[in-house]
Amino acid sequence: MKKKLFTKDFTLVVIGQIISLFGNAAVRFALPLYLLNLTGSSALYGTVTACAFIPSILLSPVGGMIADRVNKRNIMVVLDFLTSALILGFLFFMQEINIVLLITVTLMLLYGIAGTYQPSVQASIPDLTDQENFMAANSVINTVNSFSSLTGPVIGGILYSAYGLEAVLLICGICFFLSAVMEIFIKIPFQKQISGGNIWETVKKDFTKSVYFIRREKPVVGKCLLMISGINLFLSAMIVVALPYLITEVLSFEETRANTLYGFAQGALAGGGLAGAMCAGIFREKLTIKRAGNLLTACALSVFPMSFTLLLTPSETINYMIIVLCCFAVMVFSTVFSVQMMSFIQTETPKNLVGKVIAVMITVSTCAQPLGNALYGILFELGKGAEFAVILFSGIVSLSIAMKTKNIFARL
Template identity: 50%
Template sequence: MKEKQGFSRDFILVLLGQIISLFGNAVMRFALPLHLLNVTGSPRLLGIVSGFAFLPLAVMSPIGGLIADRVNKRSIMVVLDFFTSALVLIFTILHGKVNLVTLILVMLFMLYGISGAYQPSVQSSIPLLVAPEKVMAGNAAINIVSSLSSLLGPALGGIAYSMWGIMPILYTCIGCFFVSAVMEIFIRIPMIEREAGGSILSEAKNDLKESLSFIVKRKPAIGKLTLCCAGINLFLSALIVIGLPVVVMQILKLPADRANELYGYLQAALAVGGLTGGMLAGVLSGKLDIQKSYKIFFACTVLLLPMGAALTKGIPPYLAYGILLFSSFLLMICSSLYTIQVMSYIQIVTPKELIGKVIAWILGISTCAQPAGQIIYGFLFEALQSHAEWIFYGAAFVSVGVSFFNRRICSEIETVGEVYAADVPQNG
């Protein structure tokens, strides 16, 4: 199943399925809110619907982790892609016949919920399909696919929507999910058999206790690294999501006809930065050391300083924009490198029978951190818009504290080689 040279056939099939499925999901999650805004003309309604649609992702991640460790991961991917294809088909049938706001809200709820249940299966399958020394490269490949989908999905979806409207997009996505499901049928992922221990509820309760015990007691470094990943989302990612559109669209006082275009370039720079970070993680997978990961986190923190300085009074708007563009690009590279490195370490040190649930906890906690940060930054930018540079400086100051916490964790972490020596006998 695992191949010493390159990736296995089954991992390549997982990658191809991800490319098709994530692309369809990205197009849908971009086109549906845009369609809602065009039909209703209400930004407030768009914000409410988009915000609430995010919740199922956090709720379904732990559930997806529980399922991923007890059901064949290939079956989960196949069923969810077939289900998504049928869901989009139902949407096309009901479009124009029921309330659009309700229909889109339910659809976005389902898409985000499916994503939350789907990703633990994908992430937990990586150590089962690639050799140990290829785990980080495998994560980098998955990250590249995700970044490409985030970059191309909205871009192509926006072009298609402006030319043909929503219906051709829906038909295309039905095909994407269906083809992905058919392709995934041929994936072979080893299934770790577990003895039944009672009712479904009692087994779920025991699974949650076992995974939490592993994170908190057996490998407390994983729990602490999870908090660091949550810190990235809370203090850095949320700042990028909320701060950059406010800065470009309002604070820099750019011409109205250019602001939308320039913000689009900024979003593209973020996506390309994530893609570049994924590629670098793959190339440098043999050289990246988890014990030095705090340095990458610290680099993310440092990049907030020029972004804040760019907003100082007297800086020409286009110069400020250029600084923001370049700093955001570098920030996304570092953020992707850090996240891939941490996720790879966790996949290596976690027993195969727990990996789905452990990853689900990490995804769930990290996911919850970002909307919390978005709410905080929303209030801050409304209250301090004339002094927005201090928001960036404040985020940098807090993030420095997190990076020092990260450094202390790294000093306690064993190397990957030590992990193999200690765990190979008991995990096989």
């Protein structure tokens, strides 16, 4: 008998996700903005936000290993209580400690908590529903993620502008506390695993086991990881770097208008992620793993109009509209692909390894992002006046990866 998706426990997990991701997005928006307003230094702003990203990469595999050895409900509860204490502690000490140091440490801890928290949520899905609902469940989680990414900065910005940083932090701190209390009532099936030796031996053993599974026992999962990392390196990073660079530096808009248009473009990216997550849920019955490569092909093909319009179209407005529409399309197709991949991995991986395998995949694929950002920063700098060529390079390499992916999944 098919298990219904929105059981009490899954619903509570989703509500907890909404509060946690929304609060995290709002705080991670408000703190760097406060730093920028306070110091006026874009270099300091960039350095602090870059440092904040590091713990997420380092702690994702730890979060996955913990998720397979500790009750996932307890992880969510503890991390939400910890986040609430962290935010309220910032409020208490912000007048006592160097603000730059305090913001840097707080952001690093917030990103680290998020990196530890997410594998527990993804790994709990096989325990909360049956295999037929994996696609729908992942679609719901991704919809919540995209919606929070879209609304968190917007509402955080409104509160920050109207009432200041303290109001944003106080509201988010209270929300995290209430979320943790609610999550206490979630019941997630858990079977304790036997661990021998100290914690470092356990971590090493778990990491080795997950890598062995990816490379040897289920090599198709390893191939998926390489494909995702390649797309992050050559396509996602290009979008991240190109969007602000093209709109604010290449297209001849007045500065204030360019910043406003860039804000709209960021909203379009988040909207594309939300639309993709919803499409994955609506069309889940038609999404087969053998056709997953078609989604990456669509992503790669969406890049080419960006290159051609910069080469052929003199109108700044038309260039802007096509760039934004292409980025929206890339986000739609890539989000559907991500949902499908997560469901595939959850299906193919034993329950005692799900958290570890997901965490390894998140870590490796995320590491490709900053490398790609650095690559395209250099390429756009070297290719001034020929930005279309950099984007065309991204499209060609991404299309090659997509075709290879199609061949891999077609043989399954």
